[in-house]
Amino acid sequence: MASFKPTRIPSYPKLGEKVTQDTLYWKNYKTPIQIKEFGAVSKIDFSPLSPYNYAVTASTRIHIYGPYSQEPVKTFTRFKDTAYSAKHRSDGKLMVAGCEDSVVRLFDISGRVALRLFRGHTKAVHLTDFTSDRFRILSGSDDYTCRLWDLPNSVELTSYSEHTDYVRCGTTSKLNPDLFVTGSYDHMVKVFDARTDKSVMTMDHSQPVEDVLLFPSEGLLVSAGGRYVKVWDLLKGGQPLVSLKNHHKTVTCLCLSSSGQRLLSGSLDRHVKVYNTTTYKVVHNFDYAASILSVGLAPDDAALVVGMANGVLSVKHRKSPEEKLQAGGEKRPRRPAYRVFVKGRNYAPKQEDFLVSKPVRMHLQGYDKQLKSFQVSKALDTVLEARIRLKTPEVTVAVMQELRRRGTLKNALAGRDERSLSVLLSFLIG
Incomplete structure (x- = not known):
């Protein structure tokens, strides 16, 4: 059985601050x-x-x-x-x-x-x-x-x-x-x-x-x-x-x-x-x-x-001027400890040895857990909460795109009251 893949959140480049002489x-x-x-x-x-x-x-x-x-x-x-x-x-x-x-x-x-x-x-x-x-x-x-x-x-x-x-x-x-x-x-x-x-x-x-x-x-x-x-x-x-x-x-x-x-x-x-x-x-x-x-x-x-x-x-x-030079100087990168380089260097593997793979437990966000259990309406509600739609709107958009890809976007929108629809429309209109 294939494992669940979390929703892929695209990253968008941010506009950097325009640096002027006044700045x-x-x-x-x-x-x-x-x-x-x-x-x-x-x-x-x-x-x-x-x-x-x-x-x-x-x-x-x-x-x-x-x-x-x-x-x-x-x-x-x-x-x-x-x-x-x-x-x-x-x-x-x-x-x-x-x-x-x-x-x-x-x-x-x-x-x-x-x-x-x-x-x-x-x-x-x-x-x-x-x-x-x-x-x-x-x-x-x-x-x-x-x-x-x-x-x-x-x-x-x-x-x-x-x-x-x-x-x-x-x-x-x-x-x-x-x-x-x-x-x-x-x-x-x-x-x-x-x-x-x-x-x-x-x-x-x-x-x-x-x-x-x-x-x-x-x-x-x-x-x-x-x-x-x-x-x-x-x-x-x-x-x-x-x-x-x-x-x-x-x-x-x-x-x-x-x-x-x-x-x-x-x-x-x-x-x-x-x-x-x-x-x-x-x-x-x-x-x-x-x-x-x-x-x-x-x-x-x-x-x-x-x-x-x-x-x-x-x-x-x-x-x-001295403080400017000191502030502008690059910090010396911290080097890893010596034991990191020599760890396992002298170990010689034997023919009967085998490698045991340790399963990595995947941490899922709340909306991913709901998508995994096919609770599409709850997943949409989660990403329309103020803390997500205002601070990370790209997450809200990514979940909507995932619902559309699955063909369940219509089901997620069904049965909503005026308040939840107004929140959705205000997010879409901006």
Whole structure:
């Protein structure tokens, strides 16, 4: 009697990942280091000066980390409530931060106590930044206002009340100390000139604005809010250039690579996407374990830091040339033991010896056992289960072809209810 032959499952070639220069570049980071903070990481800001320490704003603290340290080298704790938006000055010596208590604080990087307190806002301050002349501070608050402060005298210079909802983000121009941009939950992105008493440009993002940034040339502005990342041409009066919808949830943060040729966006969908700023196509994607609130890239691209809603800080460092060579080197194949080669070498068979063949027990899958016992309907039910039809659809197709070869496909389909037929049709239609 001939033995039962298992169903032959054909193997199909898989499409390999397309390897590009961007893929090689962004995969050239080590396994991330994870640091647990005291609360959700709302802001990451790198110092503009080497060795590029970075400030992490989380809960009621601001931690300063070295480029390769897993423990903070300095901590600022003089906050009565949640701290927001710690930002370095361009000379790396001062840092400004907002707070839930509506006070803007100025710190010396080498000290711990606030040098200046700027009072005037009536609600939480989520936006702080320095102007490029280093003598003024920009702040934005949940009281719907953004304000400019004189740093040496600790006095308010100007207050703008054009927004009709929380002002949650903004940035200052590096080329013109009088220009700055704010984004609000009223869906508007506004460009202000400190020499005038009102905004000079307004753009409608159509969603609450979570973050904004300027390109190095400052001819283009990027805004993030909702599921959209939008690029605006400031040289054409703020005309929309492109709208990107590659995230599944709210985009919370933006940053640029050192060259300005790659744009990074982080989202509550736990992805960081990298865009080519020429084509605005996604060239790489990073996956994380929790919703992303902040992202920062070192000025030399040597470290990628991501802050998450669960308080985890993920730090990826770029591999050194020596580590690249070590990772690229081929592993030496393991050689079999010496006894494998000499086993049975000295045995001389005799004329009366005979070889006893040991039967090999064949392991059959569930559907093969059912086919062997001619339970064709049950075999079809087995391969239409979700775990098989979704993960290994080639098995489902192979069993259907075997039923057709046997001429029992019609019998296997007979007597089925609407539910089982709908599963079958959805599999066939795809």
